[in-house]
Amino acid sequence: MSRKTQLETIIEPERCELAAAPLYHFDLDRREFFKFLGAGLLVVSVLKSGALTQESGGRHQWQGDALPQAIDAWLHLGENGKITVYTGKVEVGQNIRTSLSQAVAEELRVVIGNIELVMGDTQLTPFDMGTFGSRTTPTMNLQLRRVAAAARDVLVGLAAEQWKADRRRLLVSDGKVTDPQTQRSVEYAALVKGRQLTERVPAEDPLTPATKWTVAGQSVPKLNGQDFVTGKHRYPADQTLPGMWHGKILRPPSLGATLVSLDSQKAEAIGVAVVHDGNFVGVAAPSVRQAEAALAALHAEWKSEPQPSSKDLFDYLRQNTVEGRDPAGDGDRIDAGNVDQALASAEHRLKQTYTVSYIAHVPLEPRAALAKWEGDNLTVWTGTQRPFGVRGELAEAFRMPEDHVRVLMPDTGSGYGGKHTGETAIEAARLARAAKRAVKVVWTREEEFTWAYFRPAGVIDVASGARSDGTLTAWEFQNYNSGSAGIRTYYEVPNQRIVFHAARSPLRQGSYRALAATANHFARESHMDELAHALNLDPLAFRLKNLKNERLRAVFLAAADKFAWGKQKATPGQGFGMGGGYEKLGNVATCAEVRVDSQSGDVKVVRVVSAFECGAIVNPENLHNQIEGAIVQGLGGALFEAVEFDNGKILNARLSAYRLPRFSDVPQLETVLLDRKDLPSAGAGECPLVGLAPAIASAIFQATGIRIRSLPLIPHGLKIS
Amino acid sequence: MAVIHLAINGQAYTVDADPRTSLLAVLRDHLDLTGSKYGCGEGQCGACTVLIDGNARRSCITSVETVAQKQITTIEGLARGDELHPVQEAFLAEGAMQCAYCTSGMIMSAVALLNRNPHPGDGQIIDFMEGNICRCGTYPRIVRAIQRASKTLAGAGKGGTR
Numbered sequence: 001m002s003r004k005t006q007l008e009t010i011i012e013p014e015r016c017e018l019a020a021a022p023l024y025h026f027d028l029d030r031r032e033f034f035k036f037l038g039a040g041l042l043v044v045s046v047l048k049s050g051a052l053t054q055e056s057g058g059r060h061q062w063q064g065d066a067l068p069q070a071i072d073a074w075l076h077l078g079e080n081g082k083i084t085v086y087t088g089k090v091e092v093g094q095n096i097r098t099s100l101s102q103a104v105a106e107e108l109r110v111v112i113g114n115i116e117l118v119m120g121d122t123q124l125t126p127f128d129m130g131t132f133g134s135r136t137t138p139t140m141n142l143q144l145r146r147v148a149a150a151a152r153d154v155l156v157g158l159a160a161e162q163w164k165a166d167r168r169r170l171l172v173s174d175g176k177v178t179d180p181q182t183q184r185s186v187e188y189a190a191l192v193k194g195r196q197l198t199e200r201v202p203a204e205d206p207l208t209p210a211t212k213w214t215v216a217g218q219s220v221p222k223l224n225g226q227d228f229v230t231g232k233h234r235y236p237a238d239q240t241l242p243g244m245w246h247g248k249i250l251r252p253p254s255l256g257a258t259l260v261s262l263d264s265q266k267a268e269a270i271g272v273a274v275v276h277d278g279n280f281v282g283v284a285a286p287s288v289r290q291a292e293a294a295l296a297a298l299h300a301e302w303k304s305e306p307q308p309s310s311k312d313l314f315d316y317l318r319q320n321t322v323e324g325r326d327p328a329g330d331g332d333r334i335d336a337g338n339v340d341q342a343l344a345s346a347e348h349r350l351k352q353t354y355t356v357s358y359i360a361h362v363p364l365e366p367r368a369a370l371a372k373w374e375g376d377n378l379t380v381w382t383g384t385q386r387p388f389g390v391r392g393e394l395a396e397a398f399r400m401p402e403d404h405v406r407v408l409m410p411d412t413g414s415g416y417g418g419k420h421t422g423e424t425a426i427e428a429a430r431l432a433r434a435a436k437r438a439v440k441v442v443w444t445r446e447e448e449f450t451w452a453y454f455r456p457a458g459v460i461d462v463a464s465g466a467r468s469d470g471t472l473t474a475w476e477f478q479n480y481n482s483g484s485a486g487i488r489t490y491y492e493v494p495n496q497r498i499v500f501h502a503a504r505s506p507l508r509q510g511s512y513r514a515l516a517a518t519a520n521h522f523a524r525e526s527h528m529d530e531l532a533h534a535l536n537l538d539p540l541a542f543r544l545k546n547l548k549n550e551r552l553r554a555v556f557l558a559a560a561d562k563f564a565w566g567k568q569k570a571t572p573g574q575g576f577g578m579g580g581g582y583e584k585l586g587n588v589a590t591c592a593e594v595r596v597d598s599q600s601g602d603v604k605v606v607r608v609v610s611a612f613e614c615g616a617i618v619n620p621e622n623l624h625n626q627i628e629g630a631i632v633q634g635l636g637g638a639l640f641e642a643v644e645f646d647n648g649k650i651l652n653a654r655l656s657a658y659r660l661p662r663f664s665d666v667p668q669l670e671t672v673l674l675d676r677k678d679l680p681s682a683g684a685g686e687c688p689l690v691g692l693a694p695a696i697a698s699a700i701f702q703a704t705g706i707r708i709r710s711l712p713l714i715p716h717g718l719k720i721s
Numbered sequence: 722m723a724v725i726h727l728a729i730n731g732q733a734y735t736v737d738a739d740p741r742t743s744l745l746a747v748l749r750d751h752l753d754l755t756g757s758k759y760g761c762g763e764g765q766c767g768a769c770t771v772l773i774d775g776n777a778r779r780s781c782i783t784s785v786e787t788v789a790q791k792q793i794t795t796i797e798g799l800a801r802g803d804e805l806h807p808v809q810e811a812f813l814a815e816g817a818m819q820c821a822y823c824t825s826g827m828i829m830s831a832v833a834l835l836n837r838n839p840h841p842g843d844g845q846i847i848d849f850m851e852g853n854i855c856r857c858g859t860y861p862r863i864v865r866a867i868q869r870a871s872k873t874l875a876g877a878g879k880g881g882t883r
Contacts, residue, residue, distance in 0.1 A: 093820025093857050221816060228821035229809040229828060231756020231796035238755035246750070288750055289739055364760050364768055364822040364856045413758070413822030414856055445761045625816055625859065632858025655765035655854070663847040666860045 034196045037084070041077040041197045043151045045143045073126060073140065075104065075147045077155075081175060081189035083108065083115045085147070088128025089140050090120035090385060091411040092419070094685050095622045096136045098223045102619060103141045106216040107148035107208060110175045110188070112223065120387040120409030130386035132417055132511055133328075134584035134683025137618060141681060142207075145216075149208070150201040158191040210616035210677040219621030224411075235413050236383035237368035241438040244370065245273070247431040248291040249441070250281035250298055251451065254648030255507070257302040266297040273435035274298070282427060284435040307648035308506035314355050314459045317480045317503045324502035329484025329516055337495030342474035346465025350531055353461050354523035356482055356711040357642035358454040358507055362660060365413020366448040371428035372438040378405045382425045383412035390422035397426045398433075416633070417511035418452060449653035454643055455512030456505060458482020460523035465495075470537045472546045477524070481505060483516025486583050486690065489524060491546040507645060513630070514686035517583040518637065518693065522711055525579035525694030530707065539578055539698065540565055549582075551613055551676075555589040556580055558611035558672045563591035570702055573598055577698025579691035585682030586614040590631075590691030592667075594699040601718040605635065605665075605696055611672040612688055615679035623684055627671050630688035636661045638693035640712045725789050729754070730798025740786035744778075745769045747785045748795060756796035756825045760854070767853030770826035770833075771795050777833035779852075796825035799832065807877065808832050811870035812863070819857035827853050831867045840871055 033042055076084045085104055091097045097117050105112040118124050120131075128140075152172055159177035160167035163184060171178045178185035210217060227233040252259070262281055264274045272285035272294040281300065285291040308316045325332040343349060369382035378398065384390045387407040395402040412419065424441050432439040443451070458481045465474030475493040484500035532542035540560050547553055559578065560566070570576060573596050580589030593607040608631050617623055640659045644651040652658045693711055701707045706718065727734045729752070736751045748754040748771070757780055760768035764779035771780045772794035799806040808831050811817075818824045827850070834841060834849045841849065846867050855863065 093818075093822075095819065219816075221813065222818065222821075225813045225818070225821075226805070228818055228824050229796075229805065229812050230800055231754075231825045233821070234755065235758075235822060237759065238749075240753060240755075288746060289742060362856055364766065364820070364854065365758065366760075412820065414820035416856075442759065445763075621816055625819060625862065628861060629819055629858035632860060633856065654763060655761040656763055660854055660856065661858065661860075662854060663850045663860050663864070666858075669861055 033198075037076045037078070039079050039194055039196055040192045041151060041154060041195070041199070043075045043147045043154070043199045043201060045073040045147045045201045073143050073147055075144070075151055077151060077188055077192055079189055079193045081114060081187060083110060084118060085115060085144060086118045086125040087140055087144065088120060088122075088125045088388060089136050090131045090387065090409045092131065092385060092415040093413075094136070094626065095222055095619070096131075096140075097411065098220055099137065099619050099622060100141060100144050101223055102216045102218070102220050103145045104148040106213055107145045108152050109172045112215060112220060114175065119411075121406070122387050122391045122408075123406040127388050130389055130420065132385050132420065134586070134686045137614075137681050137683040138585060141618060145207050146201050150199050154197060154199050155188050155191055159186055162186070162191070210681075216618050217616070217620070219619055221621075234410055235365055235368070236370070236381055236410050237365055237413070237442045239368075239370040239381045239410065239440065241370065241372060244438040244440055245284040245286055245431075245435050246288045246291045247282055247284045247428055247439045247441040248288075248295045249427050249447075250283075250295055250300060251447065252279075252302050254302075254304045254307065255450075256307055256648055257304040260301040260303050262301075263299040266299070267294040270294050270297065273431065275430055275434045277430065280427075280430065282431050284431040284439045304648060307645075309646040310357070310642075310644045311646075313357070313457055313506065316506060317457065317459050320504040321480065321501045322504050326484040326500050326502065326516070329500065330486060330488050331498070332484055332500045334488060334496060334498040339474050339476050339495040339497040342495035343463055343465045343476065346473050347468050348466045348531070348535060349464070350527065350534055351461075351463040352527060352530060352709060353459060354526060354709045355460070356458050356519040356522065358457045358509070359512070359637050359641045360449055360454055360643055360658065361416045361418025361452070361512060362448070362655075362658070363414040363416060363418055366443040366445060367419065367424040367452065368440070368442040369424040369428040370438060370440040371425065371432040373429075373432055376400065376404055378429055379408070380406070380425045380429060381408045381410060382422070382428075383415070384409055384419045384422060384425070385415045385417070386420050389420065390425050393422040394425055394429060398429065416513040417455075417515065420511050421453070423451065445655060446653045449643075449658065450650045453508040453510040455515045455637075456482050456509040456519075457507075458519050460519060462523055462527045464527060464531060466531055466535060468535065470532075470535055470542050470545045479520065479523075482519035484520075485515070486517030486520040486581060490549050490552055490582060491528070491543070492548055493546070507643065513633065514583060514689040517581070517686065517690045518634070519711070521579060521581045521583075521690040522693045522697070525581065525691065526697050526709060529577065529694065529698040529701070533701075538566060551587045552580065552582055552589075554674060555587045555611040555613050558674060559589035559591050559609050562611065562670060562672050563609040565591060573703055575699035575701065575703030577695040577700070577702060579694030579698070581690050583687040583690050586612065586684060586687030588612045588687050588691050590695045592692065592695035592699045594696060594703055596700065596703045596718060603639070603700060603714050603718050605639070605667045605699075607668045607670070608692065608695070609670045609672070610688055610691070611674065612684065613674035613676055614682040614684050614687070616677045616681045617673060617675045618681050620673060620675075623673060624671055626684045627688040628669050630685070631669055631692055632661050632666055634689040634692040635665055637711060638696050638713060639665075640715045642712050642715050723786075725785055727785070727789060727793060728791070729793045730795060736785070738785060741784050743781050744771065744783045744785050744788055744793070745780040748780060754795055754797055758822055758825055760823070760826075765852070765854070766823070766826075767830055768823050768826040770829040770853065772829055772833055775833065775836050777830045794829070796829060799828065806832065807873040808835065808867070808870040811866040811873065815862045815866040815869060817859050817862035817866040819859055823853060823855045823857075827855065827863055831863075831870065834867065835871055835874060839874060841867070843868070
């Protein structure tokens with residue numbers, strides 16, 4: 001397949017770094033396609049540039065003129081009736097392999113088992129920026145439905161032509177076109193036999209409305225589930241090649257340290273490959289143990305620079321603001337009315353500061369990559385949410401054209417925004433080149449905790465003004481470093497100043513599931529609770545008084561109803577709290593109940609009710625699963641997860657030192673799904689997280705009178721004085 | 722290095738390895754049985770859980786020399802041909818996974834629990850499974866899956882088929 005790529009610098013959502021990604025001017029060579037795919041029908045999805053800008057929130061223009069075309073998926077229907085769909089999206093546990101297959105099955109009217117999805121293979125699938133920002137459902141799901149609908153349309157046309165029948169009366173179901181008048185029917189496979197048909201999808205093909213879905217909208221179980229319960233599925237860390245060696249990297253003793261000298265004689269004497277290239281030192285050996293032994297035999301001297309520590313973190317962030325903006329969020333500065341005057345004249349004023357710590361993604365499968373060179377061509381299997389981004393990193397690292405690099409992404413042991421980068425791929429490739437054979441690198445948990453990147457820490461100052469009747473009049477919100485996604489307030493306030501300040505981060509930071517929205521909602525919703533208490537108003541009534549957004553009102557009311565908000569009086573040690581908001585096109589409200597042991601200070605979140613609305617629901621069971629997962633994962637960041645560091649060393653880089661939510665932490669979880677079949681489907685990976693932390697913090701306040709304004713709330717239990 | 726004889730999933734294996742090598746490394750790197758996963762290397766996450774004589778063990782902190790005379794069962798040895806173990810079936814039925822990287826260890830721990838206690842209450846399940854981490858947060862579904870498997874196994878026991 002011939003490709004001409006053009007590199008453009010674009011901005012990646014939810015990430016505080018820039019990413020270079022190629023935009024495609026795609027020369028579609030039919031013959032090449034069919035040589036590879038076999039005869040049949042090929043449908044290509046051509047994205048208009050307008051659709052692309054929508055993907056990143058509608059604000060970010062692609063640089064340069066609008067593309068003549070960009071391809072984001074294709075579908076092949078073979079002579080054997082098998083349907084293969086190619087997408088650059090990847091599966092990290094969010095179950096899109098299943099939900100995307102549902103979309104195709106729905107529109108093409110075929111059984112889901114006939115569909116194979118090829119995902120995240122840079123040689124076979126069209127370019128994709130990456131799987132993040134809860135964008136798969138609102139974008140790729142729609143594109144694949146369009147592709148499948150177009151394929152169906154072609155097939156109906158073929159049957160009509162063959163039968164000389166009016167296509168309008170033909171019906172499609174179960175992989176066949178049928179003429180009800182003549183009772184004739186023909187299978188798709190027969191229609192495309194021996195042919196090489198292509199179709200480009202116009203962006204506005206009619207789609208089946210959600211009210212008429214039969215496969216989409218259903219709780220289809222994980223398609224290849226059996227491979228996972230039998231251990232058969234090969235994750236990136238499970239990949240092997242004959243004669244493969246194992247690689248290990250020599251890590252600096254502290255972050256930011258530089259290599260002064262290296263004595264590798266002893267290691268080389270073991271008969272392994274040793275690479276010393278700039279600051280990179282690594283070894284490859286026939287077994288992991290030998291590689292570890294060789295690593296231990298290296299003698300290196302490093303020069304360390306003094307580094308900030310977690311105890312000084314929040315002052316450091318305030319003092320180290322930098323010019324720059326958050327490329328991904330909801331705006332770096334919003335001004336409305338006159339906030340200073342409104343604050344000065346407010347009947348009630350409140351000013352508080354909220355903080356969030358760095359936390360780690362801790363994907364249970366650490367980063368892993370297997371790399372193989374064949375001449376000048378490099379192939380890497382790795383776990384990443386951005387296979388095309390990693391291809392770019394490899395091309396840059398080895399100064400080679402991108403079309404000499406192939407990155408494959410086997411369904412991976414989770415990411416949560418933590419696997420956007422290609423460090424492990426580069427390490428494995430560098431060692432493979434030196435060892436002259438395939439090399440696999442699997443990071444240890446400690447490496448994953450230390451050399452990956454973290455969810456940004458941040459400080460948020462909030463000042464507000466309100467009338468005694470609960471009407472908000474002023475809102476000032478200054479966020480240092482935790483990102484600007486979700487920074488805007490959905491409460492109606494005439495006078496606003498909202499500012500995001502980029503800061504020099506002491507630790508490497510990047511994407512994380514709902515990263516900035518979690519911080520901004522924690523500050524905003526906690527502050528709303530504080531204001532409600534100060535004004536002696538019910539927190540729900542206070543919110544509703546200042547909230548016009550109907551979708552958001554609906555989730556708050558649904559959660560409150562299910563929770564029986566306001567209908568029970570808290571007993572001593574018991575507390576109720578709520579939080580909510582919108583993020584990534586979804587709307588959520590969360591109510592939490594906590595119980596606090598007044599002697600020990602133990603806090604137990606006993607019940608969490610979530611109401612969630614993300615448009616038309618594609619797979620209700622999987623949506624429940626995603627929301628429950630978001631709440632359970634969110635408990636960690638809300639209650640006890642924090643990366644502790646001192647002068648360039650991560651102090652808790654092990655699972656025995658970094659506490660994650662476990663079975664006993666899980667509260668009673670109840671979820672209310674609001675299915676809005678009249679609205680486009682949105683993703684659900686991130687939004688359900690954002691209301692949890694403020695709901696718990698408010699519940700702890702009600703239970704104890706102690707207001708905690710930092711995440712995690714109780715890293716060492718609650719100190720009751 | 723030493724020659725070590727292992728009985729895994731009813732089959733005899735011989736490996737040439739340093740006796741202190743972890744069982745997990747031997748399974749994965751020597752025998753290409755990659756269903757058991759590395760998650761932490763310190764017995765904290767349970768992704769590497771296997772059965773040793775029917776009991777759950779963290780293979781990442783179990784040296785291979787200590788299990789030479791024992792019956793080792795890994796996730797690959799749980800199904801009988803195409804027939805899944807009831808715990809495997811139950812995990813599928815309850816959708817008790819997302820990325821599923823923890824699933825092998827969860828299933829092996831659950832099998833060990835049900836071997837020991839065929840009718841655990843939710844509290845007993847939570848206590849027993851506390852050493853297994855699911856970062857995706859599917860814990861409630863895993864508890865339901867174990868309850869479901871417990872019922873299936875009880876039914877099968879009455880019928881005498883399993």
